[in-house]
Amino acid sequence: GQGIEKGLLEIGDLRAGYGATVILEGVSFTVPPRGRLALLGRNGVGKSTTLATLVGQTTRHGGSIKLDGVELSGLASSARAAAGLGYVPQTRDVFKSLTVEENLVTGLKGRPRAALEEAYALFPRLGERRRNGGAELSGGEQQMLSVARALLGQPTVLLLDEPLEGLAPVICDLLMDALSKLDMTVILVEQQIDRALEFADSVVFLDRGRVVHAGPAQHA
Ligand code: ATP
Numbered sequence: 010g011q012g013i014e015k016g017l018l019e020i021g022d023l024r025a026g027y028g029a030t031v032i033l034e035g036v037s038f039t040v041p042p043r044g045r046l047a048l049l050g051r052n053g054v055g056k057s058t059t060l061a062t063l064v065g066q067t068t069r070h071g072g073s074i075k076l077d078g079v080e081l082s083g084l085a086s087s088a089r090a091a092a093g094l095g096y097v098p099q100t101r102d103v104f105k106s107l108t109v110e111e112n113l114v115t116g117l118k119g120r121p122r123a124a125l126e127e128a129y130a131l132f133p134r135l136g137e138r139r140r141n142g143g144a145e146l147s148g149g150e151q152q153m154l155s156v157a158r159a160l161l162g163q164p165t166v167l168l169l170d171e172p173l174e175g176l177a178p179v180i181c182d183l184l185m186d187a188l189s190k191l192d193m194t195v196i197l198v199e200q201q202i203d204r205a206l207e208f209a210d211s212v213v214f215l216d217r218g219r220v221v222h223a224g225p226a227q228h229a
């Protein structure tokens with residue numbers, strides 16, 4: 010039957026940074042189940058730090074991170090992933106010596122055949138290259154692999170840090186087309202504002218670690 014919708018993310022008054030250095034100063038926003046939020050702002054304003062803080066990879070000085078009412082901020086990164094947070098960091102981490110498929114299933118329990126086939130359906134290029142080495146992948150394919158790997162964790166909230174960075178426009182089209190089919194809460198950090206607004210239903214603009222604008226994407 011119809012379950013309760015999952016993927017409500019509530020960020021409250023987040024203060025975080027690296028060691029004693031505070032970068033985020035009171036960042037708050039909410040994304041509803043299956044909402045698509047674009048996290049925008051100039052270089053160095055704290056977009057990546059925000060995503061890294063959600064997954065527990067920075068030093069948190071205060072504030073809350075609630076997923077479907079459950080406070081995550083006291084949990085280790087692995088427990089946050091198990092709770093439903095999927096994360097594609099800005100740096101692409103493809104294992105060159107492993108095949109595409111090995112890259113996808115590394116760290117997962119068993120061989121999740123059905124989930125793998127779903128990932129290949131979303132990214133046919135990966136399916137075609139499943140036995141190829143990670144070293145043979147183009148930049149776009151590496152980005153697809155990073156997204157596909159996060160999806161295999163079956164997240165209810167997917168955090169994407171500039172998945173289009175460095176890709177040719179035609180490859181950006183392919184990737185955005187796949188992302189538009191995702192059926193979960195998504196936070197997208199993106200430099201190309203037009204693409205971000207096309208994808209998102211709401212936006213948050215950061216400046217120097219603070220939220221300076223938040224609202225619906227169509228009025229941004
Ligand atoms: P970009 O658009 O260039 O990716 P960003 O908005 O993602 O920028 P962040 O990477 O979050 O910005 O950086 C915010 C601030 O935190 C910057 O001043 C940056 O120098 C600092 N910073 C980022 N990573 C670290 C780190 N590992 N240790 C210390 N300071 C860091």
Ligand code: MG
Nearest residue numbers: 056057058099
């Ligand atoms: Mg960044």
